[in-house]
Structures are given as structure tokens and as C-alpha cells.
Amino acid sequence: MNPNSIGKDYLDHISIDCVIFGFHNKSLRVLLLKWKTINRWALPGGFIKKNEHADAAAQRVLSERTELSNIFLRQFHTFSDPDRNKADGNLDISLLPVRFSKEAIDWIKGRFVTIGYFALVDFNKVKPVPDLFSEECRWWELEQLPVLLYDHHHIVDAALIALRDALQYQPMGKYVMPKKFTLPELQKLYEVILGKKIDRRNFRKKILGLNIIHPLGETRKGGAHRSPDLYSFN
Amino acid sequence: MNPNSIGKDYLDHISIDCVIFGFHNKSLRVLLLKWKTINRWALPGGFIKKNEHADAAAQRVLSERTELSNIFLRQFHTFSDPDRNKADGNLDISLLPVRFSKEAIDWIKGRFVTIGYFALVDFNKVKPVPDLFSEECRWWELEQLPVLLYDHHHIVDAALIALRDALQYQPMGKYVMPKKFTLPELQKLYEVILGKKIDRRNFRKKILGLNIIHPLGETRKGGAHRSPDLYSFN
DNA sequence: TGCCTAATGTGTAATATTTACGCAATAATA
DNA sequence: TATTATTGCGTAAATATTACACATTAGGCA
Numbered sequence A, B: 001m002n003p004n005s006i007g008k009d010y011l012d013h014i015s016i017d018c019v020i021f022g023f024h025n026k027s028l029r030v031l032l033l034k035w036k037t038i039n040r041w042a043l044p045g046g047f048i049k050k051n052e053h054a055d056a057a058a059q060r061v062l063s064e065r066t067e068l069s070n071i072f073l074r075q076f077h078t079f080s081d082p083d084r085n086k087a088d089g090n091l092d093i094s095l096l097p098v099r100f101s102k103e104a105i106d107w108i109k110g111r112f113v114t115i116g117y118f119a120l121v122d123f124n125k126v127k128p129v130p131d132l133f134s135e136e137c138r139w140w141e142l143e144q145l146p147v148l149l150y151d152h153h154h155i156v157d158a159a160l161i162a163l164r165d166a167l168q169y170q171p172m173g174k175y176v177m178p179k180k181f182t183l184p185e186l187q188k189l190y191e192v193i194l195g196k197k198i199d200r201r202n203f204r205k206k207i208l209g210l211n212i213i214h215p216l217g218e219t220r221k222g223g224a225h226r227s228p229d230l231y232s233f234n
Numbered sequence C: 001t002g003c004c005t006a007a008t009g010t011g012t013a014a015t016a017t018t019t020a021c022g023c024a025a026t027a028a029t030a
Numbered sequence D: 001t002a003t004t005a006t007t008g009c010g011t012a013a014a015t016a017t018t019a020c021a022c023a024t025t026a027g028g029c030a
Helices: A054-066 A102-109 A152-169 A183-194 A200-210 B054-066 B102-109 B152-169 B183-194 B200-210
Strands: A010-024 A027-035 A045-049 A072-079 A113-120 A134-141 A213-219 A229-233 B010-024 B027-035 B045-049 B072-079 B113-120 B134-141 B213-219 B229-233
Touching: A010 A054, A010 A152, A010 B010, A027 A054, A027 A183, A045 A054, A054 A072, A054 A113, A072 A152, A072 B072, A113 A152, A152 A183, A183 A200, A183 A229, A200 A213, B010 B054, B010 B152, B027 B054, B027 B183, B045 B054, B054 B072, B054 B113, B072 B152, B113 B152, B152 B183, B183 B200, B183 B229, B200 B213
Parallel strands: A010 A113, B010 B113
Antiparallel strands: A010 A027, A010 A045, A027 A134, A072 A113, A213 A229, B010 B027, B010 B045, B027 B134, B072 B113, B213 B229
């Protein structure tokens, strides 16, 4: 994003925000940005070009932050509380990057209706990249998020609920699991998303019955006990 | 809405559109507006005031069109195709109401990202009221919609899918059925929303098991055969 | 080397939910 | 009063979900 394009090339008062989910070490994570100067963590987001689809804008933000393309992306809700950017009362966005013009700063400080998306990515393939507003981009465990900018924590909560609902219909493990994985690993993913324990044996039966994964004939070595079989999505 | 407030009191490039569902004579219906001059039917919609929540804007539009308050309302998707208002290539919005200023007409002709809501109302309680752009407001059977403005037909389709999904989780008959109704009537509602036939006896078992309705001890007279019992939602 | 431990793979039984369908009761019509 | 079509009520079959027993395996350790 070009600092000079702020407030000119984009639609006014509309933004998109992405809750990017990854899975690593048995825990669900989201990719966050640390905003400059104000030192607050926030969701990756951006604006919509005057002739751009919001989905395209989200996909653009996603590729910029992760260096991935063709990411699983789904719009889940639009947040329009007129005071949603005032949740942080003591926060002055104008302290942000100095290279913005006064007009651009006024533009950014205005009200934004934001379209929320959630994305699913392979944790191992992501190369986190900060944007113009941020100095750092990294994964956070969903269970241990820092204080977030504005209403972003609320957006994350809503995204998780949307993901949970979606998982009932559509098996989306494909987008978050690495190429090779074990059934216990996949089960853990389901457990953290659904927020409940699942019986090993029933889970196996269910997933294998869906015919969406196949065994590779290999096992994951190195564990303390019996080596679990490795699978891949079809 | 005051014609002079167009393009001034509202957020630019953002609108809301409502798919208002009603149920009458065994069929699902939506409330549509016939736009002046261009004579095309469209969804009731409106703009968001500069300090207004989109939900409030939708509720406002809803009460204006139906003369009802406290309507069941749910946001389901935001439509952002930059060309969505160009689907009607030969349509010139500027032919619309003469009392708008040139600025207002330019504003309206611009791109709009629209937040889609669906609403459930009691058909019998609605008094359809046209808005500033329209000369008529009336119900249309979902199965026999006319050609709609822009991408509104697509919005209706998406709303129906959202309603269908929601009905699985939450019994929403309460909002569309009249105070007194029979089980076969309620069943028909489910059938038209879900798009499939349901077994009478299983439907009865399921609904009664939910403990959301109670018999009134009366029956609906006048039918050609056995009079069905009347129920109300709790 | 061989036992212990804990996790995985496989199977089966119990339970709950969904689906299918038979039959009696009833109200208008002829 | 018989006919007909629809409603109310009940039961059985099929399917899906849940619970749980037991054998297999790999590393740890004596």
C-alpha cells in the first residue's frame, strides 16, 4: 500500500479484516500485527479499492501478510458499530506513521464499517509480513491473545464461532493441516475448534467414513509410544 | 428519508438491503418495491446514517416499509461486487425522482457495498409502504418473483439459503406464523423453506418434542376434512 | 534383552435419532 | 348415512451417535 493512496484510491469508511487461523503444536493460532507507536496488536486488514471486490481485497491482504496465494477465505460478518474504533478511548491513531498526510490521518481516524473474513492457512507455509502500520507480524495462540485494537477481539470470537459452524458442514482440515498428518493431530484440530473432547475411535470412524483422506503407508516416528499412521487429504 | 439528506447524512458507498420474508396461503413471500419511472422491482433498502449501526439502519428501513417494530432481523452477507449495480446495463437511475439534486443523483449512481439482512414478519400484520424511490410496495411469491433490480435476485437466493441454515438451529416459525396456526400449516412453512417434503407424523413428533408450541384446545373449522388442532408459540 | 507404559489401531455393543409407515378419528360432501 | 381426504396417534425399522473393551506397537528402563 502506498501511503499517498490512503484516502484516495480506496472506498471511504469501509474496511476488511481477516482472522487468519493456523494450527501448530496442538493449538489454534491467529496471525496478528503489532501496530507502530501505539504498540497494540491488531488483525490484518485493509481497504477496498474503488473498483475492487471485497473478497479480492481480503485475498490481497492475505497474500501480502502471508506470502501465500489461493487461500481459503470466507466472509462471516460485517461489523458496523459506529463507535467500534472508539473502544480504545485513549488511543490516538494520529500518532501512527509520520509519513501520512493530515488528510490521510483524518481519513483513517474516521468511522469504518468492516467486513470480517476468516482464513485457513497451513501454518508452516506462512511467512508473516508486517504492513505499513505495523512493525511485527506473528502468530498468537488463540487461548492467549493479547489485548487487541478496537473491537478486534470481538471479531476473533465471532470468527471462531463461524469456523465452528462451518466445520460441521464442510471438513476444512485440508486447509490447515500440513501435507502429512496423523489422525490424533487432526482430531486435536477438531477439538480446539469445536471446544470439546472427542472420542478417538468414533472420530476415526467418522473421518475415514467421509473418504476425504487416505493413509500414506507411513507412520510418524519419534513419539514415546505406538507410531500413528500418516494420512493426506485427497 | 429527506431527499436533501441523500449524499450528506449517510455513509458513502454503503447500503443495506432487506429480504423480508412472510408466509401466506402456503407460500413464502418477499416484500418488494416497484421503483418509479424505471418500473423495476427491488428489495427494500436504504443507507446508513453517519452515526448509525447498520442493524439499526435495517431495522429503520423495516419499520418504515412494514409499520412494524421489533422485527426479527439477521445480517447474512455483504455484497461487494464493484459492478453489482451495473447488472442492469440499460437502466438509468438518473431518470428517477425529479426532486433530487444532481449531486444526490451522482451519489446514488455510484458504487455501493450492500449489507444483506433477512427479516421474518407476520404477513397479516404488515402494512406495506413504498419509499421515496418507489410507487408500490407489495408481497411477491418467492417462486414467482419478477425480474429484480441489480443483483437483488442473487441476494434473495442467498437470503433463502441463510434462512434455511438458520432454521436447522433455531425454530423461527414464531416470527412468521400468525398467533393461531395448525401443525400442517407450520409444516408447510418448513417445507417451503427447506425445499423438501416432510413426513407429517415425524414433523409433529419433532416440533412437539421441542416444547415451543402449545395446543389451544380449539380446531380450525371450515376445511373439507378433519379439523386440525390450533396451536400457539409459547 | 525383555518387561512396563502409554498411546494408537480395530471392533463391538448400547443408545439416541431419524425415517418409514399402519390405523383410527373426524368433518365436509354427496 | 356412506364416502373421502385429512388429521391425530402409535409403532417398527433404519441410521447415526456414543460408549467402551481389547489387541498392537514403540520407546523407556531395568
